[in-house]
Amino acid sequence: MKPDATARIPISTLPRADRDHLQGPIDAPIRLVEYGDYECPYCGEAYPVVKAIQERLGNRLCFAFRNFPLVNSHPHAQHAAEAAEAAGAQGRFWEMHDLLYENQDALEDDDLTEYALKLGLDSDRLISQVLAGAHAARILEDFRSGARLDVNGTPSFFINGRRYDGSPEFEDLLAALTADRD
Amino acid sequence: MNATTRGASSRSPSNGSTALPAGTPAPDFALKSTPDQTVRLSEFRGRPVVLAFYPADWSPVCGDQMALYNEMLSEFQEFGAEILGISVDGAWCHAAFCRDRKLHFPLLADFEPKGEVARLYGVYRSDDGTSERALFVINAQGVVHWSYVSPVGVNPGAAGILSALEELQTQEEGT
Numbered sequence: 001m002k003p004d005a006t007a008r009i010p011i012s013t014l015p016r017a018d019r020d021h022l023q024g025p026i027d028a029p030i031r032l033v034e035y036g037d038y039e040c041p042y043c044g045e046a047y048p049v050v051k052a053i054q055e056r057l058g059n060r061l062c063f064a065f066r067n068f069p070l071v072n073s074h075p076h077a078q079h080a081a082e083a084a085e086a087a088g089a090q091g092r093f094w095e096m097h098d099l100l101y102e103n104q105d106a107l108e109d110d111d112l113t114e115y116a117l118k119l120g121l122d123s124d125r126l127i128s129q130v131l132a133g134a135h136a137a138r139i140l141e142d143f144r145s146g147a148r149l150d151v152n153g154t155p156s157f158f159i160n161g162r163r164y165d166g167s168p169e170f171e172d173l174l175a176a177l178t179a180d181r182d
Numbered sequence: 183m184n185a186t187t188r189g190a191s192s193r194s195p196s197n198g199s200t201a202l203p204a205g206t207p208a209p210d211f212a213l214k215s216t217p218d219q220t221v222r223l224s225e226f227r228g229r230p231v232v233l234a235f236y237p238a239d240w241s242p243v244c245g246d247q248m249a250l251y252n253e254m255l256s257e258f259q260e261f262g263a264e265i266l267g268i269s270v271d272g273a274w275c276h277a278a279f280c281r282d283r284k285l286h287f288p289l290l291a292d293f294e295p296k297g298e299v300a301r302l303y304g305v306y307r308s309d310d311g312t313s314e315r316a317l318f319v320i321n322a323q324g325v326v327h328w329s330y331v332s333p334v335g336v337n338p339g340a341a342g343i344l345s346a347l348e349e350l351q352t353q354e355e356g357t
Binding site for chain 2: 070152
């Protein structure tokens, strides 16, 4: 029973077209997976770095984001993750993902509603999904997959399937992404 | 760059350390979890126990490791397992650290005689006066099922613990 429950979790260090939020082509030569928490300050620091990397590498990069909210440390992380997933259900995951990272100090439920309005989403639907935990199962699935992959904090990156333990600075991350071509 | 592969199957043995290996009966001990409460390992006989030795409260890496396990309590509970953190810090220090980090599992004070339990498990660092960053998964019968010593600066994560707990569950179901 329980082993089966964990066996169902899609555990992969590579982006998966069937479930991940992706930017860039799934068959791109360079693949980056991030496990992140919207309230984590280190993820906030990594956010513009990833953006700059995406700009530099263009279609050579496929980027996937998975949720790893540390809810005891970060009281707003779960609702923020719910908001991004709920925006995703309305087709605007990445826009919400970006807004959350650009406004890490304003992640109250009212702020989430405001971001939904800003993105032209159905904000009533979004916030009711957030409050109901409509996407909690998916967020937990992300979290559990990370636990199995030895994600030991946030942000954790996997480059072409291998965990990246170097610094999240632009030059270092770029060097790792362009050197590590299995 | 410094990428390493540490997938779900990366479960190295105790990399040449002196940590008690699998198959060893886990030495019993009684340590304070708060200034007025004592936890004895043998109280948990009948279910798996995860012992997480770590060097010190408050150092950033430790905080991350304990914070991570704090987030994973429900995963451990699914296996009926109890997790106990252990360092040489005193019970008052642990109390403050737990409160600050909102930890919901016991931290045990291996404080007097200092590091005695760490020594019993072969993971005391006499140069530093702290313990290794070492993990032990103890089965329901009180025998070490898996142990792992991480480089002291590296948060070992939880994949090894979860795999070991899963193995125990499979064994139980097979008997």
